[in-house]
Amino acid sequence: MLLIDCPHCGPRAQTEFSYGGAANVARPPAPEETDDAAWIEYLYLRDNAKGQHDELWQHIFGCRRWLQLRRDVISHEIISCSELRRPLAEDGP
Amino acid sequence: MADFRLHSGGLIDRDRKISFTFDGRSYQGYHGDTLASALLANGVRLVGRSFKYHRPRGIYGLGGEEPNALVRLRQGARAEPNIRATQIELYEGLVARSQNNWPSLRWDAASALGLVSRFLPAGFYYKTFMWPRRLWPHYENFIRRMAGMGRSPEAPDPDHYEKCHGHCDVLVIGGGPAGLAAALTAAEGGAQVWLADEGAQLGGGCLNDGDASAARDTIAALESLDNVTLLRRTSVFGKYDDHLYGLVERTGDHLASPDLGMPRQRLWHLRAGRAVLASGAIERPLVFANNDRPGVMLTSAALGYLRTYAVRPGSRAVINTNNDSAYGAAAILAAGGIEVAAIVDHRHMKERREIPGAEILHNHAIIDTRGKKGLTGVTVAQLDINGDAVPGSERQLACDLLCLSGGFTPSVHLYSQAGGKLAFREDIQSLVPKSEVPGMTVVGAANGDFGESEFIAGGAAMDRPVSLRKFRRKQFIDLQNDVTAADVELAAREGYRSVEHVKRYTTLGMGTDQGKTSNLNGIAVLSDALDRPPAEVGVTTYRPPYTPVTIGALAGRDVGPFLAPDRRTPMQECHEKAGAAFVPAGLWQRPHYYPRPGETMTEAVNREVLAVRRNVGIVDVSTLGRIDLHGPDVAEFLNRVYINGFKALAVGMCRYGVMLRDDGMIFDDGTVARMAETHFIMTTTTANAGPVMAHLEFYLQVVWPELRVHMTSITDQWAVAAVAGPRSRDLLDSLDSDIAFANQAMPFMAWRGGAIGGIPAQVFRISFSGELAYEIAVPADYGPAMWEMLLAAGQEFDVNPYGTEALTTLRTEKGHFVMGPEADGRATADDMGLGAMLSSRKEFVGRRSLRLPGLAGGDRLHLVGLMPVDGRSQIPPGAILLDKEMAGRAPDKAGHVTTSVFSPSLDKPIALAMARNGRQRLGAQLWAHSPLDNRIVEVVITDPVFVDPMGERLRA
Amino acid sequence: MNRYSFASLVRHGIMGHRGWKPAWRDPEPKTNYDAVIVGGGGHGLASAYYLAKNHGLNNVAVLEKGWLGGGNTGRNTTIVRSNYLLDSNARFYEHGMKLWEGLSRDLNFNVMFSQRGVINLAHSKGQLEAFRRRGNAMRLNGIDAELLNRDDVAALVPGMDVSGDVRFPVEGGLLQPRGGTARHDAVAWGYARAADRRGVDIIQNCEVTGIRRDHAGVSGVETSRGFIASKRIGLAVAGHSTQLAAMAGVRLPIESHVLQAMVSEPVKPVLDTVVTFGAGHLYVSQSDKGELVMGGDIDGYNSFAQRGNLPVIEHVAACLLALFPQFSRLRILRTWGGIMDMTMDGSPIIGTTPVPGLFLNGGWCYGGFKATPASGWVFAHTMATGQPHALNADLCLDRFHRGRALDEKGAGPKPWAH
Known part of the structure; x- marks a missing residue:
């Protein structure tokens, strides 16, 4: 079971968190000016990196903050956990 | 019956006799015995039947590696199948039965399968039972009956289980010499140390040695330290992420039933800084014809029975070995009063050794055994230079115990689970850890650190005489699943060459012993068959659990009514007292309806609906999600998450809003009240209270962090009742309140704060029923008082409490959609007829997706009403709508019925439906077809609002 | 290439099974x-x-x-099911179901397709109504479906606790009789x-x-x-x-996610259908070998590791006991994980x-x-x-x-x- 080191609450079991998907998916700032292809890309397409993966988790049974993790999705090792960095598409925490 | 118990020695307590029964017969043993040792002491050798061929089987091992001696332990609701006799601690009155036999263990009818076993090789079922197809269920039925092992208990478990969490610096797995030493070193260095061992006593292999005093000293030292926790009878079954280990502590299994208040087993979630794996090694058997008779045993097991339990597992032994460890063992067996007839050593050795009274047969192998229900002798033969049996050299040796010593296999399962890779080591012919894995150190025998005598100099893991490889007689590798060497060879011959294919094709290693004695031998046979070195053959993946884990322990306390929490509104007791019938709504139990004596559900619901339409009703709506929003940017935030505008919402007013997901589908709906310039309260649907909160937090924290908004869920802080019906204002007016409820003072969609009957309250004039209605929110603790006050004051207005069924009818009459039946996650706002609500002047979540062709297209399902053409027939719930002209053809569905009710207001059945292009088809006639109950009803598409389409009543 | 049949099995049995050719080159x-x-x-x-x-x-x-x-x-x-x-x-899935029904003979390889029925349990009126819609849609697509009330469920799954004393009492279910399992x-x-x-x-x-x-x-x-x-x-x-x-x-x-599955130790036949719990994540059947085969929800985060964590396994165990409290003393023999392509x-x-x-x-x-x-x-x-x-x-x-x-x-x- 993952142990996520919440920057606010300290290390907590994975069961306190809820997963929020890839962190490098930035919502287009002006959706109405975004073309279909770019909008579909934001909505649906994912890198699904096999290796280090930047992802969002929410500490729902804690501080309720959305956090940014870099995690190895093969070993499940958590490399870092931090407050969100913006813009999201920037390279990792 | 012969007594096989020694008069002295062992770790049993001869002062505490214990009676037990096996297959209905009474026996005696001692405290400290296992069922296996006690059976052996009583001369019981036949204890089970094998899985496939129903061959007689005896006790083979000493602990968790036991493949054969599986029994049904205990009776009634505490009965458990497939328990290893070697791990059952004897207690007074223990009852055990053998399994997988009929009519009895000795005379098992199914053993006749042995006669046709040549037609039942590995995977035979893949090749037959295909014709005729209709007979397959019968074949399968037969296969199922023959398979399985023990019988499942039939009554709920009377015992309970618990879960605990632990944290330590060092977890030592295994309490043998290596584990004890590691634990002491770590503890003396100041670390918090936990040590877990499967046995009742620590010491591991030391228990079998002549002198366990060193181990006893270490155990005493560990027990004296405050920073050490010793867990006996505890299996570490799995290694999970971030150094979490799963442990099962068997707190009550050594007793007839757990002590009062004690759990039967305890599941530990143990987070360890690092782990020391000292799980030891398991002896490997050797493979030859008929190597499975009762009386055949691992040498280490024989030693264990003799040393730990003071039991002679036989009278006259032959030892079969390929390494030096057997010689020491022979001496110990001889000293224990077992006549060692011979040591049959596969190796050709120059050095001669002597065991008094024992014949040493170098360069010999066992090629067969005798004895129907127990071993009576073996056939040995000399090996030639090629490792082949020399013709004519066969000899018979009488014995009732055959000890097998084919080397030792390190127990690397947890290392492997941790992601460790294995390497094949020639000198011990086994797989050992290749390198460190983070957070785990493997020590002792588990790491392949054996004494020299256990090395297998120059031999193969399992040398079978070459000529024996062609023998027809069964040479078992996996005793529990009856997998033979021939089965593995057949698999290889048929192209199942990956070790995983062999496992799956033959079921090798898939029994309840998880191949602890068979995996390596399987690899050896496969390596022979493929003519590839064992290191290349590889090993199947070790998966958790290391040893089977009780389902009850995994469930812990989450059983019976405690599977999930019960959510109760503040007024729950009022509803219970009123005799409400309840209906589950997520984790809530909501009043479904409030039957009066003698009333049916339909009568009660109709009464409740009419009460709301004619007088007044009250309903508990505390389950709706409630979110408090503060901050200067709340209005802007709401503007972005709802399809409609919120900036212009005045303080003191409420507004209905619909939220979308970013893919354009309706996510939730509810009302928002502006409490102050920078303060709003939002309500959500009951089911989506949590998801909406997370959704809003996502947009606030991740997408628009610049917005100054603070949100808190306040669902549990408020008790809320809706007062609905034309006389609702009269009711409220009759209460002592500082709030003016008059239409001008408090128009539709206004909210006011104040006190009602002395209770602080917020009153929202909103309506779901379509009637004049108010939602009264009071701090949670006041809920029951408010509810009782409304009921008491409402008597003169014939107030009726109403449940969710009446609520459904009321909203259906008004054409209100709800999340789930109508807005099922695939519906847009326009589908619901809310296209006009979609603001064109602002961005909002989901808006961009509405332009995608599939969402904007002309063939979407619209919310519509349905009425039966005959005016009387109930519209089948869940019915599919079909165009009438499509009768008899492959139906292209015209939609489906979402909510079907009887409308007491209209005195006829009505329904809501999602119909393709429904709004353009008002008046069209369709069939509502429900093949499930064989009903077809002609319906006409109507506007979804059946009652008060102009909304005059709610503004009254 | 050997043809598989009862006769060939007997013939090769007499020859000691030495004549079987590799199943594939x-x-x-x-x-x-x-x-x-x-x-x-x-x-x-x-x-x-x-x-x-x-x-x-x-x-x-x-x-x-x-x-x-x-x-x-x-x-x-x-x-195996087509109850969509x-x-x-x-x-699409129903076309598959038809192929399943003839697959063993088409391939000349017994895939042990067992049409023992798949039951989705409902624990509320709302769930049952949703099943009505699904069942009706299935029937109109030519797929078999039956709506079950509580007594029907009890008759089909004799060991199941359908009493009202549990946290989520069984209200009924949706049965696809032609669904089942295969090897x-x-x-x-x-x-x-x-x-x-x-x-x-x-x-x-x-x-x-x-x-x-x-x-x-x-x-x-x-x-x-x-x-x-x-x-x-x-x-x-x-x-x-x-x-x-x-x-x-x-x-x-x-996205790739890990889904775990598990089996119990084998026992004699106790469960003759495939059952899906409706108030938690559990699907369970009994293999021909006698093991209870179970699965639940995905672990819920991107993963390429073919292994998961305890919470899902514990949840599956709890859901199983909610339906079959008598299985509490059975034991989980093996758990494993697979990597799923989870689409959007x-x-x-x-x-x-x-x-x-x-x-x-x-x-x-x-x-x-x-x-x-x-x-x-x-x-x-x-x-x-x-x-x-x-x-x-x-x-x-x-x-x-x-x-x-x-x-x-x-x-x-x-x-x-x-």
Whole structure:
């Protein structure tokens, strides 16, 4: 079971968190000016990196903050956990 | 019956006799015995039947590696199948039965399968039972009956289980010499140390040695330290992420039933800084014809029975070995009063050794055994230079115990689970850890650190005489699943060459012993068959659990009514007292309806609906999600998450809003009240209270962090009742309140704060029923008082409490959609007829997706009403709508019925439906077809609002 | 090639089973094929089989990185059903169901397809109404479905606790009588053997490391055993679809997640149907060997590790005991994980891609095993003709771009929520 080191609450079991998907998916700032292809890309397409993966988790049974993790999705090792960095598409925490 | 118990020695307590029964017969043993040792002491050798061929089987091992001696332990609701006799601690009155036999263990009818076993090789079922197809269920039925092992208990478990969490610096797995030493070193260095061992006593292999005093000293030292926790009878079954280990502590299994208040087993979630794996090694058997008779045993097991339990597992032994460890063992067996007839050593050795009274047969192998229900002798033969049996050299040796010593296999399962890779080591012919894995150190025998005598100099893991490889007689590798060497060879011959294919094709290693004695031998046979070195053959993946884990322990306390929490509104007791019938709504139990004596559900619901339409009703709506929003940017935030505008919402007013997901589908709906310039309260649907909160937090924290908004869920802080019906204002007016409820003072969609009957309250004039209605929110603790006050004051207005069924009818009459039946996650706002609500002047979540062709297209399902053409027939719930002209053809569905009710207001059945292009088809006639109950009803598409389409009543 | 039958089993039994031929050859890869399928699981092997059988394409290779059936084909809970709500899914899976019914004989390999019935339990009136809609939709799509009340459920599953004393009492359920289970490994082996017999080269231990493209589309694959040319490449590598598609520059609406499954120790027959709990995540059946085979929800985060964590296993155990409290003293023997292609709408993706000659069969979420025959059937059609079959026209990748996601659960674009 993952142990996520919440920057606010300290290390907590994975069961306190809820997963929020890839962190490098930035919502287009002006959706109405975004073309279909770019909008579909934001909505649906994912890198699904096999290796280090930047992802969002929410500490729902804690501080309720959305956090940014870099995690190895093969070993499940958590490399870092931090407050969100913006813009999201920037390279990792 | 012969007594096989020694008069002295062992770790049993001869002062505490214990009676037990096996297959209905009474026996005696001692405290400290296992069922296996006690059976052996009583001369019981036949204890089970094998899985496939129903061959007689005896006790083979000493602990968790036991493949054969599986029994049904205990009776009634505490009965458990497939328990290893070697791990059952004897207690007074223990009852055990053998399994997988009929009519009895000795005379098992199914053993006749042995006669046709040549037609039942590995995977035979893949090749037959295909014709005729209709007979397959019968074949399968037969296969199922023959398979399985023990019988499942039939009554709920009377015992309970618990879960605990632990944290330590060092977890030592295994309490043998290596584990004890590691634990002491770590503890003396100041670390918090936990040590877990499967046995009742620590010491591991030391228990079998002549002198366990060193181990006893270490155990005493560990027990004296405050920073050490010793867990006996505890299996570490799995290694999970971030150094979490799963442990099962068997707190009550050594007793007839757990002590009062004690759990039967305890599941530990143990987070360890690092782990020391000292799980030891398991002896490997050797493979030859008929190597499975009762009386055949691992040498280490024989030693264990003799040393730990003071039991002679036989009278006259032959030892079969390929390494030096057997010689020491022979001496110990001889000293224990077992006549060692011979040591049959596969190796050709120059050095001669002597065991008094024992014949040493170098360069010999066992090629067969005798004895129907127990071993009576073996056939040995000399090996030639090629490792082949020399013709004519066969000899018979009488014995009732055959000890097998084919080397030792390190127990690397947890290392492997941790992601460790294995390497094949020639000198011990086994797989050992290749390198460190983070957070785990493997020590002792588990790491392949054996004494020299256990090395297998120059031999193969399992040398079978070459000529024996062609023998027809069964040479078992996996005793529990009856997998033979021939089965593995057949698999290889048929192209199942990956070790995983062999496992799956033959079921090798898939029994309840998880191949602890068979995996390596399987690899050896496969390596022979493929003519590839064992290191290349590889090993199947070790998966958790290391040893089977009780389902009850995994469930812990989450059983019976405690599977999930019960959510109760503040007024729950009022509803219970009123005799409400309840209906589950997520984790809530909501009043479904409030039957009066003698009333049916339909009568009660109709009464409740009419009460709301004619007088007044009250309903508990505390389950709706409630979110408090503060901050200067709340209005802007709401503007972005709802399809409609919120900036212009005045303080003191409420507004209905619909939220979308970013893919354009309706996510939730509810009302928002502006409490102050920078303060709003939002309500959500009951089911989506949590998801909406997370959704809003996502947009606030991740997408628009610049917005100054603070949100808190306040669902549990408020008790809320809706007062609905034309006389609702009269009711409220009759209460002592500082709030003016008059239409001008408090128009539709206004909210006011104040006190009602002395209770602080917020009153929202909103309506779901379509009637004049108010939602009264009071701090949670006041809920029951408010509810009782409304009921008491409402008597003169014939107030009726109403449940969710009446609520459904009321909203259906008004054409209100709800999340789930109508807005099922695939519906847009326009589908619901809310296209006009979609603001064109602002961005909002989901808006961009509405332009995608599939969402904007002309063939979407619209919310519509349905009425039966005959005016009387109930519209089948869940019915599919079909165009009438499509009768008899492959139906292209015209939609489906979402909510079907009887409308007491209209005195006829009505329904809501999602119909393709429904709004353009008002008046069209369709069939509502429900093949499930064989009903077809002609319906006409109507506007979804059946009652008060102009909304005059709610503004009254 | 030996034909399998009772007679051949007896004949070979008398000869000591020494005469059985390998179920499939172990050929060296050729330099050029008419079609190459990447992935030697059930879907890839079935696709190859139907390419040869239905479309006469025999110069076909299946390339498998490890061993046949080593991915999700051998890691699922073996459930076969076609009880879908949405027409596009229902028709596709029902075509599969029809193929299942004749599969053992078609392949001459007993895949032990056991039509013991699949029951989805309902624990509230609302759930039962949703099942009514699904059941009616199924019936109108020609799929068998029966609505059960509590007594019906009790009669079909004698050991189940249908009393009102539990946290989520059983209200009823939806039964698909023709649903059931099959022997998962046998499906891969059966298709492999049958495809091999039709000339398909099945090449194990051959990892695809790149996809080569030219101006016209794909031209072949780089593998650990050299370059193999082909103008038609089909990916059937669920769990790793995104990785393979990325080799051709295609991004997918897929995330990889781990799904766990587990079996208990074997016991004599106690459960004769497949049961799905409706108030938590559990599906359970009993294998012919006697093990209770169970699964639950995905662990819920991206993963390429074929192992999961305890919370899901504990939840599955608790749900099992909610239905069958008498199983409390049985023991879990084995747990394992597989890597799922979780799509953004929970439905599979089979069809063409933006790259000419490159075809995708993936996105199976947890539903891949039951789809194996239908998937192979329509994928073979798509690869042979370059056009989707009517049954997978709605399942193509471009549905996302058209705003026509097939959201069976209505959960939105969160792959971990399907």
